[in-house]
Amino acid sequence: MQKTRKHLELLAPAKNADYGIEAINHGADAVYIGGPAFGARAKxxxxxxxxxxxxxxxxxxxAEVFVALNTIFHDNELEGVRQLVHQLYDSGVDALIVQDMGLLELDLPPIQLHASTQTDIRTVEKAQFLDxxxxxxxxxARELDIATVRKIADATTANLEYFIHGALCVAFSGQCFISHAHTGRSANRGECSQECRLPYTLEDQKGRIIGKDKHYLSMKDNDQSANLRALIAAGVSSFKIEGRYKDLPYVKNATAHYRQLLDEILEEMPQYAKSSAGHATYTFTPQPEKTFNRSATDYFANGRQADIGAFDTPKFSGETLGTVRKVGKDFIDVATDIALHNGDGVCFFDVHKELVGLRxxxxxxxxxxTYRLFPNEMPADIRNNTQLYRNRDHAFMRLLEKDSATRKIALDVVFYETKDGFALTLxxxxxxxxxxxxDAEKQLANDTQKAEASLRENLAKLGNTDFVA
Structure with missing residues (x-):
């Protein structure tokens, strides 16, 4: 099938093949994954x-598989890149995600090429060139507002891919050199040291400290759940979830969340179609706030806004529970209307503004x-009225740690009589x-109603196949 902008694609991350398989099972239309080398996630x-x-x-x-070969190559690597591309093509890979334009000069097989976010596509002119x-x-680029996306869509024919969930960089992707400057590890070689998640002290022009040990370069996480319809109207057809370093519960949860949202839109907008086959059913209710996030922002999708930073911590603090009412020798009482479970993970900011976690x-x-919590270890400096958060919902995570989705392709099964016997069309x-x-001799059933019911029942038994009648 030749994809167009009328085919909406949910694109999920895959740290490895097993994660990718689960992303497909949870409703992804495509997954992106790193190869043995040359990807922007070296680990x-x-x-x-x-x-x-x-x-x-x-x-x-x-569904499709895209492989990220989105680092900048050294000259002595080009032959290895060329050989790898041919191996990936022979393996059935559908597209390569690339940054280095030198790859266009290689002897490539007829494989689709996608321009990585590392190519820093912020202007109509650059998008036109790549098209x-x-x-x-x-x-x-993650920084684009919807109005600019629409301008790019009007000026190009390529399918447009937009990040809808996950981590945000403080700098333009492909143009950030802070990691290389501080550590010698280049993001453009897949080795970002995440300097933007470290604490910094902020001084004014006179050297006076105006902020100490805060994560001033750390962004909140991207969440475009509320903007999907506007992005579709602007011309986006591929909706990308960030996270090739994220754990499996995150991949399952985020993929299922956006699958349900996009399916609702597809029901409302019949002019669009899903870009893969099959329907996923889940053993859980997707809740993206329960897996890793740094709280949510829709960033610049609707114009620049102020509250985009996760300055207190780059870690996952989770959902707000309530406040501490009492601290005992081995327990903590918390006022909350959220049900808590044995094995939950909770956290709080201590007197030094550091995030402290406990099981x-x-x-x-x-x-x-009111719940009384008996932690595995009592924290030293928790006090009454301290705000508590839950960053691990044990009951929810147990659902995700099991088989949590089934994907089946719907079949219309037609059994009918022919001149010489019978036929079955799927x-x-x-x-x-x-x-x-x-071909068979025909004989009228003694009980036609019972025979028809038996046929329907047995034809619908498709066992452990990928189909449902």
């Missing part, structure tokens, strides 16, 4: 063999709005069809 490499395994699973649902030289999909061994409900939701015929 998430994958063998060509593992990627081929992911491709095989994805293609069963007409004209043959990129089929363009990953727009709750046992929970007692004292009344409807039509899937994307219009693919197969027919099998069987």
């Amino acid at each position: 998430a490499p994958n063998t060509v063999q593992d990627i081929a395994r992911l491709v095989q699973h994805a293609h069963k649902f007409h 004209q030289v043959g990129f089929s999909q363009i990953v727009l 709750v061994n046992t929970v007692q409900a004292l009344d409807k709005y 039509n899937d939701e994307q219009g693919f069809s197969a027919t099998a015929q069987y």
Whole structure:
């Protein structure tokens, strides 16, 4: 199928092939993954063999696999890059996500090329250039507002990809050199040292300290849940979740969340279509606030705004619980209307404004709005009226740690009589069809109603296949 802007694609991250398979099972139309080298996440490499395994699973649902080769290459690496591209193409990979334009000069197989966010696509002119030289999909800079996205869509024909969830960089992707300057590790070589998540002291021009040990370069996390319709109207067709370093519960939760939102939109807007086949069902209710985030912002999608920083901590503090009512020798009483569970993780900011976490061994409900927590270790400086947060909902995480989704392709099963016997035709939701015929003598059933009911029941038994009748 040739994708157009009318085919909406949910694009999920894959740290490895198993994560990618779960992303597909939870509703992703495509996944992106790193290869054995040359990816912007150097600590998430994958063998060509593992990627081929992911491709095989994805293609069963007409989903796609994109491989990130989005570092800047040294000259002596180009032959290795060329060989790897051919290996990936032979494995069935659908597209490469690239930054280095030198790759265009190599002897490449006929594989789709996507322009990485590392190419820093902020202007109509750059998007037009990448469109004209043959990129089929363009990953727009996270900093773009919806009005600029619309201008780029009007001036190009390539599919437009936009980050809708996950981490935000404080600098333009591909143009940030703070990691290399401080540590010698270059983000453009896949080795970002995350200097933007460190604490800094801020001084004015006279050297006076106006802020001490705050995370002034740390951004909140991206969440475009409320802007999906506007992004579609602006011309975006690929909706990307950040997170090739994130854990599996994050991938499952975020993918399921946006799958449900996009499915609602597809129901309302029949002029658009899903870019893969199959429907996912879940054992949990997606709640993106329960897996890793630094609290949410829609960044500059609707224009620049002030409250975009996670200056207190770059860590996951979680959902707000309530305040401490009493501190005992081995317990903490908290006032909250949120149900707590044994094994939950909670945290608070201590007197030094550092985030302190603890695991709750046992929970007692004292009344409807008060819980007594017995942590594995009592913190030294927690006080009454301290604000508590939950950064691990044990019951929710247990659901995600098990098999939590099933994806099936809907089939229309038609059994009918032919001149010489019978035929069975299967039509899937994307219009693919197969027919099998069987020559046989015909004999009228003694009980036609019972025979028809039996046929319907047995034809619907598709077992452990990827289909549902």
